[in-house]
Amino acid sequence: MSRSGRDPGERLRTAKKRSASSARWLNRQINDPYVKRAKADGYRSRAAYKLLELDERFGLLAGVTRAVDLGIAPGGWSQVLREHCPKAKVVGIDLLPTEPIDGVTILEMDFMGDEALTALDEALGGAPDLVLSDMAANTVGHKQTDHLRTMGLVETAADFAISNLAKGGSFVAKVLAGGTDAELLALLKKHFASVKHAKPPASRKGSSEWYVIAKGFKGSGG
Template identity: 50%
Template sequence: MAKPPAKKKNTSGRGQRDLTVKVKTARGRKMSSTLWLQRQLNDPYVQRAQNEGMRGRAAYKIMELDDKFRFLVPGARVVDLGCAPGGWLQVAVPRINALGTKSGKAVGRIIGLDLQEVEPVPGAEIHVLDFMESDADLLVKQWLDGPADVVMSDMAASASGHKQTDHNRIMALCEAAAELAFDVLTPGGTFVAKVLAGGAEGDLQKRLKQNFTKVVNVKPPASRSDSSEKFVVATGFRGES
């Protein structure tokens, strides 16, 4: 089970001081950039990702969600929407046994979709594709040789700096991802997607509750406490109504 990185205690009595890395604002650098860099340098999940060879701290979000809901099981057929840089693929491949390394366990398959080229991940099949294209669902089922058991998305639209605009954009992406899920999921399937709290998620929740037996909203420990992001996890797909 993924656990938040532990902070090492100083028991020697020496160096009892604030170990937070502080970054000075360089000439020509915006304060916002300085604060972002300082946050990155002091983020234990960023450090853990670097140490463990993961492509980003977001990998731990899907680890924690799967530890709780157990949808990435051996033999599962998975679609990762907006898969760049590949951290979620890295997590999913061993859990669904995509490489067949777990003896006696079913071998899963995972398809990653993105608008840009993504560095290969062993065990994952990655395609450059806009999932909003009209034939995307047909292509996905063709590549998987059938329907999917899981559709997951960590997508976020480019930030505009305007909170409500950014919220509306990410909700539009999530709604489009849900529409694809309705087209490609097998009965009993799971949909996982990032959303932002902000008042426009009601319609999505209503649609999901019509089509899944259980819908919950979760903020995994790896999600920054100062972020409005959360994840919707819809399980038990029963077909679009």
Template identity: 55%
Template sequence: MTGTKAASGREGGRSLKTRVKTARKRSLSSTLWLQRQLNDPYVAQAKREGFRSRAAFKLIEIDERYHFLKAGQKIIDLGAAPGGWSQAAGARIGAAEGKGKIIGIDLLAIDPMPGAEFKVMDFLDAEAPKLLIEWLGGKADVVLSDMAANATGHKKTDHLRIVGLVELAADFACEALAPGGAFLAKVFQGGTENEVLARLKRDFAVVRHVKPQASRADSSELYVLATGFRGRPGA
């Protein structure tokens, strides 16, 4: 991806990693997360280039590989906070110049952004699908989902919650997309069951699993990209 190659984090053969001391009120897990953030080249690059999150580079890389974002598209962004995906997608569709439209929702408030409209809403709310389509003003060209269920620590429970969110996002995409549309969703390795993939392969021309370089190497994070929505009879 142009201009997004990560730095190595090393200079002159000497590691430049920043170590974070464990504060009295900070847990070990929080300390490790902070240390990882401080040493993540994509976090640093996002700050340099003005992106709201490192996640922007994941979307940029996937689109540079598969070219599913185009000028003037209408996009729905599920789990949009803090706005990194909407920001990257907006740049690609020309949203700030009045081309296309982006509607994003999240449980958290998101700072305003040119060319995008954000709502505080739970996607699991029964009214959310209908309202999203109304706010967009018709069918979407792309549905993005970077949603992730909060971890409970119980592997089987977390797996089921992940699969459940992907299923709901996929169902919504098939309701909201115009023919030829695309659906990109975060899953985890082992997180998309055969039933979900079979459903996507039935409704889309091409279904791929993608792991962008901007996803951390030690993470089980994975994305499913479905393109060429076939449309639904009577829709």
């Protein structure tokens, strides 16, 4: 304990070389109950609880035999997939390096690149029942630009899902506040029996992220 009686782990003093924003991020990480829980449970990130909470609400993981984790790094969602679908083939892709996960094929490449679709198809060996996308574009600080860049990733992920999912499969993707754009929402409703938005409790209250959950894939023909 410090002289003030406060646990020094509960508050970080801003070092001279540390920006105010990074200090706030560190404080938030240290005091975040989901971060502490993730460490205790062996998950690589608090994001694991977002998938667990979405599954509890929407039943996404039952009966999954093949799954794709778009934007896998650092690997929390794939850890959940391995726990709840131990016999499923799980393939993840990310530009960022990701530490190996037992039973998960990890492709370190750009999902937007030309080679990605072929690599994913070969690694899966069949149509996936579940396509997950926790991808978000790097922010530049301009709200409209950040939204457009992230939605571009969501649209590409949706196109991949519609082109590759097995009939009856599900698609989950991170979107921003305001939800899915009208054109993409119409496309998802055409191809899926159910399309909903949700903000799992594990998402920070101040975060703009939401998730679109599309279930009951009708087939690429709609």
